[in-house]
Amino acid sequence: MDSALGYSFSISENQEMIRKMVKDFTEKNIRAHVMEWDESQYFPVAVFKKLGELGLMGVLVPESYGGSGLGYQEYVDVIVEVAKVCGSVGLSLAAHNSLCTGHILAFANEEQKQKWLPKLATAEWIGAWGLTEANTGSDALRMMTTAVADGDDYIINGSKNWITHGKSGDIAVVMVRTGEKGDSKGISAIVVERGTPGFTAGKKENKLGMRASETTEMIFDNCRVPKENMLGNIGDGFKQAMKVLDGGRISIAALSLGIAKGAYEAALAYAKERHQFGQPIANFQGISFKLADMATEIEAAELLIRQAADLKNRGLPMTKESAMAKYFASEVAVRSSTEAVQIFGGYGYTKDFPVEKFYRDSKLCTIGEGTSEIQKIVIAREVLKN
DSSP: OBOTTSOBOOOOHHHHHHHHHHHHHHHHHTGGGHHHHHHHTOOOHHHHHHHHHTTTTSTTSOGGGTSOOOOHHHHHHHHHHHHTTOHHHHHHHHIIIIIIIHHHHHHOOHHHHHHHHHHHHTTSSOEEEEOOBTTBSSOGGGOOOEEEEETTEEEEEEEEEEEETTTTOSEEEEEEEOSOTTOGGGEEEEEEETTOTTEEEEEEOOOSSOTTSOEEEEEEEEEEEEGGGBOSSTTOHHHHHHHHHHHHHHHHHHHHHHHHHHHHHHHHHHHHHOEETTEEGGGSHHHHHHHHHHHHHHHHHHHHHHHHHHHHHTTOOOHHHHHHHHHHHHHHHHHHHHHHHHHHGGGGGSTTSTHHHHHHHHHHHTTTTSOHHHHHHHHHHHHHTO
């Protein structure tokens, strides 16, 4: 289906092949372990190594750097198929691809790309990305983590919070303050490799959902990093981060869509199988209308995501579209998983069925990489420009 803006919503043969490959992988390597990993908060590094072997840890990275060289439509397919089975693995896959790897791909010089991208694209290294701090979530310009020049190095002090792979990640792109607090040109982006003295992991968060996706503090105590690790020019970090987040919103939107689809498909199957009063509960209007609402919202969310992905592929501005996709899809994930629990009834409230996990996982999508409220601010700012 083509829109007036020129993007196509048809699914290519290549996308179908990728969907099948990812679906087969999740059935073989993930589905049986979902609740085990969730209960123990186990971060399955071995699974990500296998995903790297398939080229799925460098979906957007050109083949010359060891990646798959695919576009955002294929990337959306990958995240959706994984998240339909496990939101935690989908979240970590998205964070690695779009944040750490994506930042280096977009803003590193050629020498830096040659050094880091092949390791990230193959999952030899797992990546982290550090923007958020304890007292500066949405108010990122007031971050406290500093990088002070000292000869050929920067000395970093401070901490980052809510960092995916903050402990297990082998490399992190970290936003640091190199200028005045509150100044958008006072933030820079620098790469810190695991093993650098003064770079350690702090508290691991005990979360409601996404429990198999590791979330920890990153702590920097007189951490000395070569100046050559800076991405772009000094003072470019905030501008870079905002562009990275534009793409990251597509990631979280795709993650949300996968969770919504997983919850919907489970609820649909259950509604056909569960009998009450001598018939499937799907026959009752109260249930069928819930499924109708879920199906409609899921399709609408996917169209928004496909639009943003198309604009991203073509190098066109997509701040508004990615924010709309992230905002709407994340809220749909919450509504769909909530309704799925309701359709399952008492069984939906137990861990014997998958929908309670979709329910718990979904909420993070309305918070991570910019809350729903922040997305509204972004959307409003964009529409008011015109």
